[in-house]
Amino acid sequence: MTSKVVNWLDERLGLTSIYDTVLDRKVPKVNWWFTLGSASLILFLLQGVTGIFLSVYYTPSPDHAYDSIQVIMNDVAFGWLIRGIHHWGATLMVIVVVAHMLRTFYHAAYKYPRELTWITGVVLLLSTLGMGLTGYLLPMNQKSYWATTVATEIPGTIPYIGSFITRVLRGGADISAVTLGRFFAVHIWFLPALIVLAFGIHMYLVIRLGISYIPNEDD
């Protein structure tokens, strides 16, 4: 029965060929460092799912952000678990994504014909850091407030346009409800959309071009 359903779907959707192309593709002999890309994807999905659940209770307003997180942590069943996974998953994701980039760099895997894989990877790395930056403000506690003060002050040192950039990031002169609103929007819409897009290209290229072997003494 199950195989009949699977066959029916396979005939129409081509599941087997997707499976063969995506999961059964040929790879050179590699090691555990080559699992970091998949690990990044899994962590991104985990962040996505826990983030969706957090948005059920989280309120992006300076009046309620802190209190709504207190409710998630103390009142809602398993809120501590969902937020805990999101909190520690964020740190882990930055570590894994950076390690993934370093592995690619040290194996010189960014060279022809994989330049675009590298470039989309850079977009993904910077987006991940952007997720960390914007997510940091959302609890609206002292640490969030001052970290965002510092982070938005940094581009202010750029000559001529610096203070304008700071004002754009903050949505005005101060860290305010406007800042929280735009950081929230960037955190849950803009950056995830960019990550999904860049990841799609990244993954397509990995499948299309394959991954490079570990360099040996002849290279």
Add this chain to the structure above:
Amino acid sequence: MAKSPHMSRREFVTIFVGLLGTIMAVVVGLPSIGYIFSPALKIQKTEAWVSLGPLESYPIGVPTLFNFTRTRVNGWEKTVNSFGVYVLRESEENTVTYSNWCTHLSCRVTWHEDEELYVCPCHDGLFDINGEVISGPPPRPLLQYANKVEEDILYIRLEEA
């Protein structure tokens, strides 16, 4: 390849990964359900005698509205609910108290003195002075609150779930 009586490496990995995936899905999935449902499971039951002021201030034979509010904590906010009670003194001794919640879909009814009817503005439900349905969609008469008079003060018994 000849069929080995033992599980192949590939079969083992398939089953192991499947099992691990299922365990992870359950560990994350079940708490997620609890996470969504938990505010609904928290029932704050309150039962109180609410004072409606001196009985003398209500005229005999005319339904008179009394409004009050009750506060409950929901999540990170206090929610203020307003209640309306129509007090009808049928005689010196006998007083009935009706909720102004329409029994159809909880809009608030108002007493129209000229028509001698309670009118619900949402779907034209009409009730008579005794709270009985005259016409429209309401399935039941207006809800009555238990009431008592102590030292000339009128009280109703409010039960919230």
